[in-house]
Amino acid sequence: xxxxxxxxxxxxxxxxxxxxTSSGKSDLGVFLAKQFQGEVxxxxxxxxxxxxxxGAGKITKKEQKGVPHHLLDIASPKQTFSVARxxxxxxxxIQTIQQRGNTPFLVGGSxxxxxxxxxxxxxxxxxPNAVLRARLEKYSAQELHEMLKELDPVRxxxxxxxxxxxxNKRRLTRALEIVLETxxxxxxxxSSLPLFSxxxxxxxMLRETLLNRVHSRLIKRVRGGMVAEVKKLHKEGLSWKRMxxxxxxxxxxxxxxxxxxSKEQMLLKLEQDTMRFVKRQLGWFTKDKRVHWxxxxxxxxxxxxxxxxxx
RNA sequence: GGGUCGGUGGCAGAGUGGACAAUUGCACGUGGCUGUAAACCACGCGGCCUUGCGCCUACGGGGGUUCGAAUCCCUCCCGGCCCA
Numbered sequence: 001x002x003x004x005x006x007x008x009x010x011x012x013x014x015x016x017x018x019x020x021t022s023s024g025k026s027d028l029g030v031f032l033a034k035q036f037q038g039e040v041x042x043x044x045x046x047x048x049x050x051x052x053x054x055g056a057g058k059i060t061k062k063e064q065k066g067v068p069h070h071l072l073d074i075a076s077p078k079q080t081f082s083v084a085r086x087x088x089x090x091x092x093x094i095q096t097i098q099q100r101g102n103t104p105f106l107v108g109g110s111x112x113x114x115x116x117x118x119x120x121x122x123x124x125x126x127x128p129n130a131v132l133r134a135r136l137e138k139y140s141a142q143e144l145h146e147m148l149k150e151l152d153p154v155r156x157x158x159x160x161x162x163x164x165x166x167x168n169k170r171r172l173t174r175a176l177e178i179v180l181e182t183x184x185x186x187x188x189x190x191s192s193l194p195l196f197s198x199x200x201x202x203x204x205m206l207r208e209t210l211l212n213r214v215h216s217r218l219i220k221r222v223r224g225g226m227v228a229e230v231k232k233l234h235k236e237g238l239s240w241k242r243m244x245x246x247x248x249x250x251x252x253x254x255x256x257x258x259x260x261x262s263k264e265q266m267l268l269k270l271e272q273d274t275m276r277f278v279k280r281q282l283g284w285f286t287k288d289k290r291v292h293w294x295x296x297x298x299x300x301x302x303x304x305x306x307x308x309x310x311x
Numbered sequence: 312g313g314g315u316c317g318g319u320g321g322c323a324g325a326g327u328g329g330a331c332a333a334u335u336g337c338a339c340g341u342g343g344c345u346g347u348a349a350a351c352c353a354c355g356c357g358g359c360c361u362u363g364c365g366c367c368u369a370c371g372g373g374g375g376u377u378c379g380a381a382u383c384c385c386u387c388c389c390g391g392c393c394c395a
Contacts, residue, residue, distance in 0.1 A: 021349080046349060056349085084346035112348045123346055133347095141352095161343085161353060168352040171344070178345080189345050247349035272338075277349055283342080 012098045014196040015304055016043075016106040016118055018285050019203035020278040022213045026059040028203065029107035030067050031297055032304055039068040039097045041090055043108025043117070046246065048086065049077040051233055054226040055249035057217075070097075077238055077246070082128065083116050090117045091195065103308065106198075111284035118200075120192035126181045136173045141165070144172040151179045155186040199307040201300050202285050204293035207278075214274050218267065227253055248273055 015032070017025050029040045042048070046056040050073045058072060070093040075081045090106070094117075097104040108114060115121065136144060145166050148156040155175050159166040166172055178186050205213075230253040234240065243254035249270065256266040285291055294300045 044349090045347090080347050082346040083348070087346085110348065112344080116346095121345075126346075128346060155345090159344095163353095166352080168344080170347070170351045174345075174347090186345065245347070245350065249349080251349085273349080279340095280349090 012094075012196045013308060014094060014104050014106060014118070014198045015307070016114055016198050016200045017108075017203070017300075018111075018114055018200060018291065019109065019205070020210060020281045020285075021057065021109050021274065022210060022217050022278075023109075023203040023205050025107050025109060025203060026057075026063065028201075028297060028300060029105050030059075030063065030065050032300060033067040033103070033105050034065065035301060036103050036304055036308060037101075038103040038105045039070065039100075040064075040105050040107050041070045041093050041097075042072050043086075043090070043106050043110055043113045045081070045083075045086075045110040045113055047072050047108075048075045048081050049073070049246075050075065051229075051236070051238075052077055052246070052250070054221050054224055054229050055253065057221075077233065078242065080128070080245075083112055084123045086113050087116045087121075087123070094196070109281055111281055115284075118194075118198045120195050122187075122190055122192055124178045124182070124187055126178045129177055129181065132177055132180065133173055136176060137169075141167040141169045141172060144169060144176065148172055148175055148179070151176070152185040155179070198290075199303065200288065200291040201303060202291040202293045204295045210278060211275060214278070215271060218271060218274070222267070227257070230254060231257060248277065 015038070017029050017032070019025050032038060033040055042059075044056070044058075046052055047058045048071060049056070052058065059069065071086070071089055074089065075085075090113075094104045094106075106114060106117060116123070139147070142165065145156060145160070148159070152175065156166075159168075159171060159175065175186050226249065230243070230250060233250075234243070234254070234257070240254050240258060243250040245251075252261075252266050252270040252273070255261050256263060261269070292303055294303065
């Protein structure tokens with residue numbers, strides 16, 4: 001116990017800035033990083049892709065105000081990026097920043113990405129197997145579940161809902177992938193010892209305010225060439241199918257560009273989906289008791305100051 | 312003014328005498344997530360409670376037929392189309 005405590009205390013510090021989309025995380029990140037000699041690591045599952053700029057709400061060079069930003073534009077949108085890869089790169093970036101004597105600010109709204117890093121979740125060392133996935137795709141969820149019951153009854157059981165089923169093919173496929181690859185059951189979910197002690201700052205905002213911000217930001221970005229960006233990406237070879245997978249902006253704008261929906265429908269659906277996304281993000285963050293919710297920059301500054309001073 | 316088709320839950324839209332508190336989609340709500348996480352998935356969605364295959368109020372309003380009506384008849388109101 002004592003050893004564990006000492007270990008945590010000696011850990012390097014990390015500040016995580018979380019909150020729903022459009023709440024002003026990037027801005028706060030830059031503000032704090034400037035004030036506390038920090039660097040920003042983006043925790044956003046879409047901003048890692050090159051070319052996904054306006055649609056993904058990526059911070060511009062100018063907005064970065066000279067503060068170094070990590071993990072933006074590090075992958076091709078044609079290929080699927082993964083949390084596991086993110087985790088490795090983020091850990092490396094954090095280490096580099098700390099070695100420089102700077103403070104790392106993990107800024108982003110992809111909860112799974114944030115927690116994979118902050119809590120050091122241990123993910124099974126099994127790479128995605130496209131061939132296998134394509135083959136499993138042909139089976140129904142029920143059939144996949146049956147297969148998993150044969151190979152890994154424990155995991156199969158943990159996945160089933162109250163009706164004894166799991167209809168999430170993606171999740172079942174992944175479980176089978178792990179079992180088939182390793183020849184062993186899916187390992188139990190666990191995290192490593194925390195690699196650093198983290199201060200969680202969440203941006204507190206009324207849902208109504210957020211809705212207004214989402215709305216006006218959407219209009220602004222459409223005027224700023226968001227549709228053209230998608231058109232260009234497609235011209236450069238990004239398939240419509242891939243756009244669908246990327247979700248939100250890319251999904252709805254691609255549907256508009258394919259004449260499946262009108263511009264009005266696109267804007268409406270996109271706004272609705274964005275607000276749903278907001279709710280899901282908030283679900284993760286509000287459940288997390290570690291998050292300190294702030295309503296302005298000064299509150300955030302105070303929190304960071306005392307966190308960094310504190311031993 | 313005449314004819315005709317139609318008015319169903321937040322919206323769209325099935326149902327056209329009993330098994331209908333009403334298929335389905337959207338919206339909305341709650342929740343899950345072990346290398347796609349902005350993805351993917353589940354559940355709820357008239358009200359009430361003693362949660363029962365329970366009770367109440369409901370398919371534009373009113374009246375009627377019937378053991379029984381969202382469904383049939385009459386009438387009124389509203390909307391689309393056609394003729395004047």
